[in-house]
Amino acid sequence: MSVDHPSNDRHSIDDLIRARRTNMFVDRERPLSDDVIHELCELATWAPNHKRNWPWRFASVTGGGRSRLGRVVSNAMAAHGDDPNKVTKALTKYERTPNILIIGSIVGDTDERTAENRDAVAAAAQNLMLAATARGIATYWGSCPRGSHEAVADFAGFDPGTHIVGIFYMGHQSATMEVPVRPDPVINVIDN
Numbered sequence: 018m019s020v021d022h023p024s025n026d027r028h029s030i031d032d033l034i035r036a037r038r039t040n041m042f043v044d045r046e047r048p049l050s051d052d053v054i055h056e057l058c059e060l061a062t063w064a065p066n067h068k069r070n071w072p073w074r075f076a077s078v079t080g081g082g083r084s085r086l087g088r089v090v091s092n093a094m095a096a097h098g099d100d101p102n103k104v105t106k107a108l109t110k111y112e113r114t115p116n117i118l119i120i121g122s123i124v125g126d127t128d129e130r131t132a133e134n135r136d137a138v139a140a141a142a143q144n145l146m147l148a149a150t151a152r153g154i155a156t157y158w159g160s161c162p163r164g165s166h167e168a169v170a171d172f173a174g175f176d177p178g179t180h181i182v183g184i185f186y187m188g189h190q191s192a193t194m195e196v197p198v199r200p201d202p203v204i205n206v207i208d209n
């Protein structure tokens with residue numbers, strides 16, 4: 018498959034990268050269509066991945082699935098001895114946006130490959146978030162709560178052992194977030 022070279026409009030790419038914000042301000046009444054979710058996941062798969070093993074897994078959660086996810090996470094957190102306030106909050110937290118996307122990373126045949134898979138899936142997640150930003154879709158990367166990876170992987174229909182890279186809150190963006198100041202990158206220069 019050949020792909021046209023992207024435009025040389027470097028500024029628009031730079032601006033897009035800077036425009037992405039962790040943002041949960043969304044239109045709660047307007048879920049993203051299945052087609053849009055598919056489009057974003059397809060764009061995620063253009064991320065580099067070692068040995069072309071396509072290590073990402075996706076599960077789209079909407080409607081009543083969100084409260085079911087909340088119960089699964091809440092139960093796992095309680096079993097793990099988590100703070101009771103957080104356990105209660107987890108019951109409804111996935112209903113804050115109309116769409117939830119669970120992104121997992123498969124186990125590799127060595128620990129090193131498993132770690133590389135997670136690196137690749139993080140790159141895929143960034144692809145997805147940038148493509149979402151370009152479409153006016155807000156994304157918010159949430160961690161899978163401690164002790165609930167196994168239960169969430171099972172809920173998502175992923176193979177046992179799949180690491181949950183993130184539980185992403187998504188929806189049509191309704192407000193913008195303040196842009197935080199970014200510290201300048203530290204670059205060690207080694208030239209001889």
Ligand SMILES: Cc1cc2nc3c(=O)[nH]c(=O)nc-3n(C[C@H](O)[C@H](O)[C@H](O)COP(=O)(O)O)c2cc1C
Pocket residue numbers: 037038039040158159160161182183
């Ligand atoms: C691996 C990973 C896990 C994250 N988990 C959470 C989380 O559980 N809760 C949260 O509020 N933000 C989470 N974030 C989002 C960061 O807080 C956010 O990226 C950071 O504040 C910078 O803001 P920005 O994304 O708008 O630049 C996570 C980000 C990454 C990369």
